[in-house]
Amino acid sequence: MTLSISAVSHTYRGAREAALDSVSLNIPAGGVFGLLGPNGAGKTTLISLICGLLESDQGLITLDDEPLALVRAADPARVALVPQDYAFYPMLSVVENLRFFGGALGLSGALLRQRCDAAIAFARLEQVTGKLAETLSGGLRRRLNLAIGLLGEPRLLLLDEPTVGVDPQSRHFLLDAIAGLPASGTTVIYTSHYMEEVEAICQRLAILDQGKVLAAGTLGELLDSDEQTLELRLDRPLPESLLSKYHAVPSGALDFGLFLPSTAALPELLAELAAAGCEICYLSLGRQNLEQVFMRLTRRSLRD
Amino acid sequence: MSSLLPRLHALWTKETLALLRDRHGLAALFVMPVIFILVMTMALHDAFMPGASIDVAYAVVDLDNSPQSQALVRRLDKSGSFRRIAVGQDLDAARQGIRENQYALVLGLPAKFGERLLAPAGADGQPTEPLTLLVDPTLNPALQLAFRNQTAAALGTIRADELTRRAGKLFGLPVSPAAERDWPDEIVSIAVQNQRSIRPPSSVQQNVPAWLVFAMFFVVIPIASIFIIERQEGTLQRLRAIGLPFGHILAGKLLPFFVVNQLQAVLMVLVGMFIVPMLGGEALHMPAGRSLIHWWLVAASVSLAAVAFALLVASLTRTSQQAVVVGGVGNILMGAVGGIMVPKFMMPAAMQRLAEWSPMAWGLDGFHTVMLRQGGFDAILPDLLKLLTFAALSLTAAVWLNRSSQP
Incomplete structure (x- = not known):
């Protein structure tokens, strides 16, 4: 059937x-x-x-x-x-x-x-x-x-x-x-x-x-996807310049989903966050789930 | 799998169980009309009986005490509609009697009443003192007027007697001075019917069919509440999804509530026949033989109109509260206009014409045609057709509304 x-x-x-x-x-x-x-x-x-x-x-x-x-x-x-x-x-x-x-x-x-x-x-x-x-x-x-x-x-x-x-x-x-x-x-x-x-x-x-x-x-x-979605929780809002650079999608007050072209782009992001004075509370990379797939496809959070 | 009978059986069982668990709906259908019948039948017991004694007491203050004044009192006694409880000589004491609710009316006969009986006011240069009527202001104006008319009629009779007596004297005819003739002034009410004459409708004959029609239309409350739950909870959608035609759903509601209406009819008739007499009212007389079938045809048509109207209200409204307001107020308006609460014959002509547009009036007319006018099938047919047309239009509108509300 x-x-x-x-x-x-x-x-x-x-x-x-x-x-x-x-x-x-x-x-x-x-x-x-x-x-x-x-x-x-x-x-x-x-x-x-x-x-x-x-x-x-x-x-x-x-x-x-x-x-x-x-x-x-x-x-x-x-x-x-x-x-x-x-x-x-x-x-x-x-x-x-x-x-x-x-x-x-x-x-x-x-x-x-x-x-x-x-x-x-x-x-x-x-x-x-x-x-x-x-x-x-x-x-x-x-x-x-x-x-x-x-x-x-x-x-x-x-x-x-x-x-x-x-x-x-x-x-x-x-x-x-x-x-x-x-x-x-x-x-x-x-x-x-x-x-x-x-x-x-x-x-x-x-x-x-x-x-x-x-x-x-x-x-x-x-x-299965090459593009990496990074889950991030900061101690303060993400600066505008980084929001647009990484197509960041807010998923909570200080939670963000960011899209990295590959894992190799991570050190550069960490340096940029440190320069902006942002302290990282939580970071997750490499574990894909459907929430991230949806975010990747729509650039929005599933729960919006 | 798709056999009709299990589906209808399931729908009928569901409606029956839902109704049996709806205490408010059951009260509206069975308890409310029984109370209305008992209360209204007893309250309007005398209003439907022409010539029945009116329980209003009056007193006569006879300041003349002449043969003519005494004849007037006797003449008033003969009519018997109002109850005379005292004859005094003091108008002020009589006024106090009204204040103490001993009686509602006092007729004051002035001195020289007999002497001036045939002297028009001022005709001989002397004033004629009028009769006075002291009235309890809470007394129904219609009863006040009735008493005035009754007194005026009695006065006319006394004048005629006096005139006859004096004319007899003038022409040397032998006349008994105290003669009071039985003038042919009695009016007897006779209701016109086929073949034979019976008394006009009694209170119970008006009230049982009236409140039965009213109660039948109150199926709107349980039908609408179940239907709205079905729509709000998505049950109607689920039934559609399993291929149950909307016509089956409607048929599933028509039969149980038709049976409910027939049970209401049996209950109301039994109340009219057995409970009302126990409370001192007149027993309801039901037609027999073929007339009973005609009576049932009216009941069945009222039922179809009521159930179809209920389905229309359920389709028009979104919430149970709306259905109760629209259905309840709609019923009360139809009842008020249609002669349920105030009998049609008591209404002014314009209201009676308006009443002809109320489906409840068609039902009530149908019942009265069978019960009071001994009308046959031809006589009730116009009312049956009106009710069935109303039912068909309401049902069509309900189906259309349900179809058009689907996305």
């Missing part, structure tokens, strides 16, 4: 700029595919186009060379969305919510019960099946949100920021659970603006910004 997105564009009604501008991606079967980008990059728009909530103005999305809209029409359960919101009923219990969404998928009888039990077991919700959803903690709500998405045993699961607002323990559990989904034959598209999460569970990813794909490939391909 390969999901192919070819030159897809979408502009929201009344908006001046396109939310997605000629986006092309190939997402192979199996694995977790990450969509990384800051808020407003176009991740949710792309997810909405894939699950049919929006229609693209241009371009085509196919699944195994068949238009995705036809695939969804033939079997709506094949593609499932776990939205960013807690998209369930707060006044219903966990099991009532699961039964409702299972019924809405057309499931009934023994099959409905079996799917609900499997979803409860997967999300480890056994202790809270009778609790009203509105009384659950943030982490349990996220688990219920995920469990509902699995009721139809989808081949393609779209997860839109599934760990927003959860405690570290629940986040860890959710990431482990999601990472295990491809083993049961489900391809996962995972959107997040948390680079650590994407680095941890995605084998392939694309970086989106302002409606465009900046880079796509395996994690190794994206992290």
